[in-house]
Amino acid sequence: MSNDQEGLETLFDADIDREPVPRSQRLKRQFDLYVAAPCRVAMTDWRALVGTVIVAVFFLMGTLGVWLVDKPSSGDAPVLEPPFQNFDYILGTDTFGQPIGAQLIHATPDMFKMVIAGAVVSVGFAALVGVVSGFLRGTTVDTTLMSITDIIITIPGLPLVIVLVAIFQPESPYVIGVLLGLDNWPGLARTVRSQVLSIREESYVEASQIMGLSTGTILRRDVLAQLMPYITVNSALASRRIIFESVGLYFLGILPFTTFNWGVMMNIAYEGNALNRPDMYHFLTFPLLTIFLMSFGLVLFSQGMDSVFNVRLRARHASTIDDDGGHE
Amino acid sequence: MSGNYFVKRVGQAVLTFFATVTLTFVLYQMMPGGPAEALRNVILQQQMGSGNTIDPARIEQLVAQYTNLESDAPIYVQYYQYMSSVFLEQDLGESLYENTAVTTLLADRIPWSMLISVYAMVIGYTGSIVLGAVMAFKEKSRFDSVSSVVVIGLNSTPYYVAGILFIFFFSIRNEFFPTGGRVGLGVEAGFNVAFMQSIAHHAALPILSMSVLGLGAALTMRGNSVRVLGEDYLRVAELRGLRNSRIATQYVGRNAVLPMYTQFMIGIAGVLSSSVIVEQIFSYPGVGMLVYEAIQVRNYPVLMGSLIVFTLVTVVAILIADLTYGFIDPRISAGGDNE
Numbered sequence: 001m002s003n004d005q006e007g008l009e010t011l012f013d014a015d016i017d018r019e020p021v022p023r024s025q026r027l028k029r030q031f032d033l034y035v036a037a038p039c040r041v042a043m044t045d046w047r048a049l050v051g052t053v054i055v056a057v058f059f060l061m062g063t064l065g066v067w068l069v070d071k072p073s074s075g076d077a078p079v080l081e082p083p084f085q086n087f088d089y090i091l092g093t094d095t096f097g098q099p100i101g102a103q104l105i106h107a108t109p110d111m112f113k114m115v116i117a118g119a120v121v122s123v124g125f126a127a128l129v130g131v132v133s134g135f136l137r138g139t140t141v142d143t144t145l146m147s148i149t150d151i152i153i154t155i156p157g158l159p160l161v162i163v164l165v166a167i168f169q170p171e172s173p174y175v176i177g178v179l180l181g182l183d184n185w186p187g188l189a190r191t192v193r194s195q196v197l198s199i200r201e202e203s204y205v206e207a208s209q210i211m212g213l214s215t216g217t218i219l220r221r222d223v224l225a226q227l228m229p230y231i232t233v234n235s236a237l238a239s240r241r242i243i244f245e246s247v248g249l250y251f252l253g254i255l256p257f258t259t260f261n262w263g264v265m266m267n268i269a270y271e272g273n274a275l276n277r278p279d280m281y282h283f284l285t286f287p288l289l290t291i292f293l294m295s296f297g298l299v300l301f302s303q304g305m306d307s308v309f310n311v312r313l314r315a316r317h318a319s320t321i322d323d324d325g326g327h328e
Numbered sequence: 329m330s331g332n333y334f335v336k337r338v339g340q341a342v343l344t345f346f347a348t349v350t351l352t353f354v355l356y357q358m359m360p361g362g363p364a365e366a367l368r369n370v371i372l373q374q375q376m377g378s379g380n381t382i383d384p385a386r387i388e389q390l391v392a393q394y395t396n397l398e399s400d401a402p403i404y405v406q407y408y409q410y411m412s413s414v415f416l417e418q419d420l421g422e423s424l425y426e427n428t429a430v431t432t433l434l435a436d437r438i439p440w441s442m443l444i445s446v447y448a449m450v451i452g453y454t455g456s457i458v459l460g461a462v463m464a465f466k467e468k469s470r471f472d473s474v475s476s477v478v479v480i481g482l483n484s485t486p487y488y489v490a491g492i493l494f495i496f497f498f499s500i501r502n503e504f505f506p507t508g509g510r511v512g513l514g515v516e517a518g519f520n521v522a523f524m525q526s527i528a529h530h531a532a533l534p535i536l537s538m539s540v541l542g543l544g545a546a547l548t549m550r551g552n553s554v555r556v557l558g559e560d561y562l563r564v565a566e567l568r569g570l571r572n573s574r575i576a577t578q579y580v581g582r583n584a585v586l587p588m589y590t591q592f593m594i595g596i597a598g599v600l601s602s603s604v605i606v607e608q609i610f611s612y613p614g615v616g617m618l619v620y621e622a623i624q625v626r627n628y629p630v631l632m633g634s635l636i637v638f639t640l641v642t643v644v645a646i647l648i649a650d651l652t653y654g655f656i657d658p659r660i661s662a663g664g665d666n667e
Contacts, residue, residue, distance in 0.1 A: 047480075151344045153593075154646060155351070156638045158601035159619060163352075163631050166623050167359050167366075244486045248605045251488060254623055266492075275496050288489050296484035303480070 040317040048304020054297025062108035072098040083282045092282045107260040110173040117177030118242040122184035130192025149186040157183025229309035236302035240295045262287040341647045348639040352632040421629035430633035441614035447535045452542025460549025483544045491537035491609045508611035552584035
């Protein structure tokens with residue numbers, strides 16, 4: 001913690017003679033407030049719980065799963081084996097004899113790479129633009145940034161991404177993620193800006209200004225802390241959107257088929273007329289289910305985070321905050 | 329004040345459109361080897377079949393004809409020529425394959441895409457507003473919790489997955505709706521009932537699957553309504569003895585829907601975007617299908633033209649929404665800018 005904060009604490013503390021809190025005690029408190037209490041809140045909220053579990057399972061699929069299950073290749077198994085018959089390929093096999101379960105697992109790491117690249121770029125950029133523009137409200141910087149934002153909001157994202165993909169033929173999942181994140185940031189930047197505008201009017205920000213804290217400190221301690229819920233919730237939603245769009249583009253066959261992807265599987269199944277062939281149903285169903293589950297997990301996670309970030313709920317679940325000491 | 333607002337919004341729309349056309353110019357220039365190099369391969373392939381050899385000058389000429397770019401001129405001349413042909417001559421270039429102007433191709437397709445997009449938006453958002461309002465009204469009831477889960481579930485279903493499921497259940501298992509196309513075979517085109525019915529019949533499934541996109545708004549609507557229901561002015565309205573219907577529409581409805589306005593506007597761009605994937609699934613020949621076909625053969629003029637037209641439609645839609653918004657929310661035309 002910074003010096004000025006300690007100075008303030010002594011200034012505003014009634015009993016100056018109190019023993020300083022030992023470091024271990026302070027760490028314990030912070031752990032309780034920022035790690036243990038949110039976890040306890042999350043445990044009581046089914047959406048956060050289910051969402052976290054689903055996302056965690058996908059994460060395990062993308063890390064441990066890839067390591068445990070061999071990369072599938074054509075002719076590994078009989079063609080179009082139905083699901084739940086053979087333990088070696090429990091979800092059945094596709095028209096090339098590749099086990100479907102293994103394909104789903106091996107598509108996960110690239111999915112995460114895309115999502116991380118896209119979400120980091122779009123949410124980070126949105127937060128930066130939103131905070132800067134909100135804090136410099138009314139200046140030329142604000143006007144310019146918001147005009148650019150409004151222009152990009154208007155350009156339909158998917159057609160633009162399609163043109164970009166057609167020209168550059170990206171293969172790296174990171175590049176694809178960034179391209180898909182491009183049309184994602186303006187909406188969030190606007191939300192962040194209006195949040196910053198309303199936070200700026202709050203009395204505690206005014207108090208910080210009067211106390212002479214630097215703009216950087218105010219931004220970090222008062223503004224960013226308030227924005228974290230929005231940023232986290234929107235990262236999860238941005239991830240969902242990037243998954244939708246990338247799988248959609250793979251499904252259309254617009255992105256080059258260089259890796260395993262749920263959309264590629266859907267494309268091959270759909271083009272193979274799977275809708276009319278009962279023996280191919282599983283080839284289309286499992287990728288569909290996987291996408292649904294992953295985005296269901298992300299949506300639940302984002303909604304659960306809403307309650308985790310709720311300060312009152314968190315305080316109630318923190319054991320190091322005295323219940324009787326509050327000023328309710 | 330309101331005249332000022334009008335001028336500002338229209339100016340912004342024009343600026344946006346201008347920026348998009350500039351963007352397509354930049355995209356042409358960013359192609360590996362520049363537009364001439366990128367198109368040369370496509371043109372060579374295409375001319376190969378006809379057997380006659382073509383000299384480089386002819387290729388230059390063809391590139392200029394297709395894209396409005398004279399690739400050997402200095403960049404600012406190219407930019408000027410490109411912009412002037414788009415804005416002054418409404419010329420978006422020519423398709424590499426069909427020997428038709430891009431504008432003609434697009435003009436044929438745009439009404440069909442607009443048809444499904446507009447209905448999808450209206451149905452999706454109306455449905456979610458009504459659902460959200462009812463959920464808020466019955467807050468914490470069983471209906472509320474069940475529909476919350478259903479909405480989250482629908483929200484997690486990509487619209488193309490919804491489309492595939494619709495085709496499977498409503499076209500293949502039960503032949504309620506056709507699997508593709510925009511009008512039945514042998515139906516006489518024109519202003520007659522059979523034609524209209526056939527159009528509606530073919531458009532129903534694409535519209536339904538695109539309207540899934542708007543359903544996420546139900547949860548926002550629910551949250552807003554719950555917040556409004558707790559406000560003091562609502563209690564005052566009740567105490568004044570106003571009719572319930574008036575409270576529901578004038579007080580709760582209006583105040584809950586207004587904050588969602590920006591979301592709707594961004595939704596316009598989103599719904600149009602989604603038509604690319606939806607139209608391909610339903611083989612519905614709109615602009616989305618055109619884009620899909622163009623990308624298979626690297627028909628760049630058509631791709632760029634579609635991007636420009638998509639943006640134009642979005643810009644106009646948002647402009648109309650923006651200008652009419654003043655009628656709904658008097659604070660906007662009064663010049664308040666605290667979103």
